[in-house]
Amino acid sequence: MSESRFLIVNADxxxxxxxxxxGIFAAHRDGIxxxxxxxxxxxxxxxxxxxxxxxxxxAIGLHLxxxxxxxxxxxxxxxxxxxxxxxxxxxxxxxxxxADFGAAAExxxxxxxxxLRNRGIRYERGFYGRDAISPQHxxxxxxxxxxxxxxxxxxxxxGPVPTSSYDEERQIxxxxxxxxxxxxxxSVRNVNLCSYAQAPRP
Numbered sequence: 001m002s003e004s005r006f007l008i009v010n011a012d013x014x015x016x017x018x019x020x021x022x023g024i025f026a027a028h029r030d031g032i033x034x035x036x037x038x039x040x041x042x043x044x045x046x047x048x049x050x051x052x053x054x055x056x057x058x059a060i061g062l063h064l065x066x067x068x069x070x071x072x073x074x075x076x077x078x079x080x081x082x083x084x085x086x087x088x089x090x091x092x093x094x095x096x097x098x099a100d101f102g103a104a105a106e107x108x109x110x111x112x113x114x115x116l117r118n119r120g121i122r123y124e125r126g127f128y129g130r131d132a133i134s135p136q137h138x139x140x141x142x143x144x145x146x147x148x149x150x151x152x153x154x155x156x157x158x159g160p161v162p163t164s165s166y167d168e169e170r171q172i173x174x175x176x177x178x179x180x181x182x183x184x185x186x187s188v189r190n191v192n193l194c195s196y197a198q199a200p201r202p
Contacts, residue, residue, distance in 0.1 A: 006192045007142070008121070008151040008199060009177070010035040012063055012089065015045030019159035023174045025051065027156040028058045031178035032186065034195035037063035037089050040076040049080035059195035061087035061114070066094045070104045087196040089117035089153075113201050120202055121149045128153070133172050135179040142185055149199060 011024040014036040021044055027033040038045055038060055052060060062077045062085040064070055077085055088109045089095070095105040096118065109116035117123055126132060126141050141152065156177055157170035164170070176182065186193055 003147045004192065005145045005147055005190070006149045006194050006199075007145060007186070008035055008149070008194055008196055009033050009154060010037060010061070010087075010089070010151050010196065011154050011156055012037050012091075013039060013155055014060070014063070015039040015042040015048045017157070017161050017163070018044050018047065019157045019161055020044070020155075020170070021048045021051065022158035023156035023170060024048075025055060025058075026158055027154070027174055027177040028055055031174075032183055032193060033058075033154065033156070033177055034193060035059040035061060035086065035197075037061045037087070038077060038081070038085075039063045039065065039091070040073050040080060041065065041068055045076075045080055052081065057195065059086040059197040061085040061089060061196055064088060064090040064095065064101075064105055066091065066098060066101050070101075070108045074108060084112055085114060087115045087117070087199070088112075093117070109202070115196065115199055115202060117151065117153075121151050121199060122146070124150050124152045126152075127173075128155075130169055130172075133169060133176055135176045135182055138176055138179075138182055139185050142182070142189060142191060145189075145191060149194075 095102040156174035
């Protein structure tokens with residue numbers, strides 16, 4: 001068991017736009033995305049939450065934004081989703097760069113007994129950027145996964161997201177995450193594709 005590899009593929013920014021929602025759900029339905037993180041205060045968060053019963057296997061966490069308090073975002077998440085998040089992370093990993101916000105995120109994660117990104121479960125940052133989101137690159141990341149639990153973050157969308165500086169890349173990511181060669185490699189390499197709902201509690 002010590003050599004077993006467990007992979008969570010988590011899509012950030014659920015609720016940001018309808019195109020992002022559609023892309024995340026497609027990457028889960030047709031690809032390897034197992035978990036997503038909801039931006040509970042964004043305009044399309046309600047639409048995303050209403051669609052969740054269609055995707056019972058998709059674990060849903062809370063994607064915290066620094067300009068809003070953690071507690072307010074958690075309360076909004078619960079009102080939309082009707083349950084606690086399976087995990088916490090933050091926009092642009094701000095919980096790792098802002099000490100006060102990081103402390104608040106850690107306190108909330110401890111209260112809920114859920115994982116906080118890159119705390120206990122290794123976070124792989126390599127699937128990001130125009131030159132690093134091809135199927136071949138994702139397969140190379142999978143090939144080199146260490147034993148234990150790893151999260152790969154992603155940002156798929158099914159169409160343009162003009163407000164995002166990471167716009168065209170989102171659509172490229174969606175195609176990569178749905179590439180059948182990627183899923184086949186997981187089986188060949190005996191990588192256990194899991195969701196945050198299955199992850200060990202801190």
